[in-house]
Amino acid sequence: MGKNTKKEKPFNAAGLKPEEKLKFEIAAELGLADKVAQNGWRSLTAKESGRIGGLITKRKRELKKQVER
16 A cells, blocks of 8 residues: 655746745745755755754844844
8 A cells, every 4th residue: 555645736936935035035046946946945954954944034134133223
């Protein structure tokens, strides 16, 4: 019998929500865009995912400061 495996849809950078777009932009800056496009977000290591999350938080803080000025 086969395993219950969840098939991921092919990655589509054009149909991303704003938060997902920011996440993908940061992944691209870190050189991970090809890996994500080919294998999905699950292919990233914990270290890579953490780095992306940290940079997302940093960018959101910077944007918030700019809006408050």
